[in-house]
Amino acid sequence: MVRSYFIAAAVAALGLAATDAAFAQETVKIGFILPMTGQQQSTGKQEAAGIKLYMAQHGDTVAGKKIELIIRDDAAVPDNTKRIAQELIVNDKVSFLAGFGVTPAALSVAPLSSESKTPEIVTAAGTSIITEKSPYIARTSFTLAQSTVPMADWAADNGIKKVVTMISDYAPGVDAEKSFTAEFKKKGGDVIESIRFPLANPDFAPFLQRAADEKPDAIFVFVPSGQGGTFVKQFVERGLDKAGIKIIGPGDVMDDDLINGMGDAVIGTVTAHIYSADHNSPLNKEFVAAFEKANNGMRPNFMAVGGYDGMHLIYEALKKAGGKTDGDSLIEAIKGMSWESPRGPISIDPQTRDIVQNIYIRKVEKKNGQLYNVEFATFPAVKDPVKAAEQK
Numbered sequence: 001m002v003r004s005y006f007i008a009a010a011v012a013a014l015g016l017a018a019t020d021a022a023f024a025q026e027t028v029k030i031g032f033i034l035p036m037t038g039q040q041q042s043t044g045k046q047e048a049a050g051i052k053l054y055m056a057q058h059g060d061t062v063a064g065k066k067i068e069l070i071i072r073d074d075a076a077v078p079d080n081t082k083r084i085a086q087e088l089i090v091n092d093k094v095s096f097l098a099g100f101g102v103t104p105a106a107l108s109v110a111p112l113s114s115e116s117k118t119p120e121i122v123t124a125a126g127t128s129i130i131t132e133k134s135p136y137i138a139r140t141s142f143t144l145a146q147s148t149v150p151m152a153d154w155a156a157d158n159g160i161k162k163v164v165t166m167i168s169d170y171a172p173g174v175d176a177e178k179s180f181t182a183e184f185k186k187k188g189g190d191v192i193e194s195i196r197f198p199l200a201n202p203d204f205a206p207f208l209q210r211a212a213d214e215k216p217d218a219i220f221v222f223v224p225s226g227q228g229g230t231f232v233k234q235f236v237e238r239g240l241d242k243a244g245i246k247i248i249g250p251g252d253v254m255d256d257d258l259i260n261g262m263g264d265a266v267i268g269t270v271t272a273h274i275y276s277a278d279h280n281s282p283l284n285k286e287f288v289a290a291f292e293k294a295n296n297g298m299r300p301n302f303m304a305v306g307g308y309d310g311m312h313l314i315y316e317a318l319k320k321a322g323g324k325t326d327g328d329s330l331i332e333a334i335k336g337m338s339w340e341s342p343r344g345p346i347s348i349d350p351q352t353r354d355i356v357q358n359i360y361i362r363k364v365e366k367k368n369g370q371l372y373n374v375e376f377a378t379f380p381a382v383k384d385p386v387k388a389a390e391q392k
C-alpha cells in the first residue's frame with residue numbers, strides 16, 4: 001500500500017516535471033539588439049521591419065515551438081549592447097542573440113556568446129573580423145571587403161585612375177579603405193589621398209574640400225547606412241559633381257532608404273553592393289511589395305534584407321536541429337546553410353560562418369520618377385576576401 005503510494009507520487013512528480021520541461025521548451029526566445037534610437041536608428045527601423053515581415057509571412061511556430069521575438073534598443077552604444085545581451089541570456093534565457101547595428105556593438109557581445117554558447121547572428125554589422133571572435137557567431141549581413149574589392153576591379157577596368165578615399169573612422173571604414181587601396185593599386189590605379197572623418201555627427205564639408213583640391217577622377221566613400229544623404233548633399237553643395245568627380249564605393253552611401261531624397265545629381269553613380277530594392281527576381285519583387293505595404297510605403301534597404309535573412313537562418317536552424325535548442329546543435333545546423341534571399345542566392349560558409357553572396361555593380365537611374373540602383377553586372381558567390389586570403 002505504502003509502497004505503491006510512493007510509486008504513484010513519484011510517477012506523478014515525474015509527470016509534472018516532464019510537463020514543465022515540455023512547456024518550457026515550447027517557447028524559443030530570440031533577442032534582437034538594434035539601434036532603434038540615435039544616429040543609427042534607420043538601421044534599427046529597417047531591420048525590425050524585415051524581421052517582422054518574415055514572421056508575418058512564416059508564422060510564429062517553428063519545429064513545434066512558439067517563437068517569442070524580443071527587440072531591445074541599444075542606440076548603437078556598445079556598453080548598452082553588452083548589458084542588454086547579459087540580461088537576455090540570464091533573465092530571458094534567449095536561444096539566439098541577433099541584430100547589432102554597428103561593429104562595436106557586435107564585438108561587445110562576442111565574449112558572452114562564447115561563454116554562454118549562445119548563437120550570435122550578425123544581421124547588420126560588416127567588419128571582417130567579427131565572425132572570428134566567437135565560434136557561435138554567424139552573419140547574414142556582409143563584409144565591407146566583399147563589396148569593395150569588386151568595386152576596385154570595376155573602377156580600374158573603367159577608366160578611373162586617381163582616387164581619394166574617404167571613410168568613417170572606425171573598423172568597417174578601415175576595412176573598406178584597406179581593401180580598396182590594395183586591390184586598386186594591384187590593378188594599376190593610384191590612391192592619391194586617404195581621408196578619415198569621425199563616425200559621430202560628421203561635417204563632411206572640410207574633408208570634401210581637401211578631396212576636391214586633389215582633383216581625383218573619383219572619391220571612394222564609406223559611410224554607414226543612414227549618413228549617405230548628408231554626404232551627397234555636401235558633395236553637391238561644394239560643386240564636386242560639376243567638377244566631374246565621381247562617387248564610387250560600397251553601396252552603403254547610395255542607401256535605398258535615402259536615395260530618393262538625394263536628387264538627380266546622383267544619376268549615373270556606380271557603386272557595388274549586396275542588395276538593391278530594384279533587384280530583378282520574382283522573390284524580390286514580392287518582398288519589396290509586401291515590405292512597402294506593411295510599412296507605409298517605406299522602401300527596404302540592405303539592412304531590412306539582413307534582418308529578414310537573419311530570421312530565415314534562425315527558423316531553418318531550429319528546424320534542422322530537430323527541436324534541439326542548445327548552442328552547439330544550432331550553430332552546426334547553420335554551417336553550410338544556403339537559400340534564396342531577396343538579394344539573390346546566399347549561403348553560410350561552413351568554415352568561417354560568414355555569408356557568401358553575389359556582389360552587384362549598379363548605376364543610379366530614374367524609373368517611374370524614382371531613383372534606383374539598377375544592377376548591371378554580377379560578381380557571383382563572393383566570400384569575404386579578408387578570410388579567403390587567410391584560408392589560402
Ligand code: PHB
Nearest residue numbers: 102103125126224225252
Ligand atoms: C558597421 O558598423 O559594421 C556598419 C554599419 C553600417 C553599415 C556598414 C557597416 O552600412
